[in-house]
Amino acid sequence: MDERALLLLGMLRAQSQHGYQINEFIERNLSRVTDMKKPTAYAILDRLSRDGYVRMHTEQEGNRPPRKVYSITPKGEQAFEDLLRATLARSDRFSAPGDIGLMFLTHLPRAEAIALLEQRMEDLATQRASYERAPRHDYDLGARLAIERILLHMETERGWLTGAIATLRDTPEQ
Amino acid sequence: MDERALLLLGMLRAQSQHGYQINEFIERNLSRVTDMKKPTAYAILDRLSRDGYVRMHTEQEGNRPPRKVYSITPKGEQAFEDLLRATLARSDRFSAPGDIGLMFLTHLPRAEAIALLEQRMEDLATQRASYERAPRHDYDLGARLAIERILLHMETERGWLTGAIATLRDTPEQ
DNA sequence: CGCCGATTAGTCAAGCTTGACTAATTTGAG
């Protein structure tokens, strides 16, 4: 039971929803927050249902294909709160992903390493621009704090990249 | 083919190794950089072997259980470089993980939310201390840059958490 | 020497994740 379950339980706490609705919302509005794919969401909902955290019943509107409607149970509400507390209380380890590449940085010619980090800086700028376009109001306090957080880390990353490139320029190869 | 393959290819580029050796090194020295588990490493090595990026042959020393020794092939060296370039050139998306919890922050009483974020700050401080204990020399340039990077982000996170807690204190509930 | 815990080396089954697919219904252009 992880963050993905927390997200699904949180969405169902707000209102009962059918699978498609849930996945649409995630794809349209939460693509920055999670990369959970549709079949994963269905799988987790199945598990949550099997374990009694959500109830599932099928509904048929007109003669469209039947929908699976999920609602949270009291046990699910409890689990949501517990998970939320656990999640908020701990700081997850900072991204290793980019670092493995860094470990091998010195295996490339210095000039190329610099060029690649400059590309990384552009990539970062693009991502950042997309975040800055996000309307800051509309969102509730939690979401605003989350956006603020990401932007601060992006600025830190930009600063670090600038420094790293300078270090590479100043340090003799080998 | 992802960062885990990059790591394994990079390790084999330095020298041929048997499975146990690889996994020992990862567990002892790279636990901060990757959370790849032993069976995963074997599975990836199998795939790399199947696809011609590494060669695998079994060796028997004395009458100990046979070892699988992996060496990188020229095709593997090429793949390593390509992967390394691709990895260095892009900035991976900043951690969503912690953010899902934040999205639901306002579902808890304000006082509890504050207490939880204070716990998160302590957790962060613990992690940070463990990084600061890491000997800065010994490591090559790439690794030093990677450590520097994590420490900067940890400081940013501390600052953000301080601000977030202050905001929560100043913003009236609801 | 005998035996127990640690080390060496790896395997397996169960669960998780996702790209690709199915299949029906609605919409809209001509």
Added chain:
DNA sequence: CTCAAATTAGTCAAGCTTGACTAATCGGCG
């Protein structure tokens, strides 16, 4: 009205990941 494209709703098989396990050897203490 009609046909193609888009939308709705979900499924499936294949691959990935890992906790738990096996099984042999080695080191050292009494």
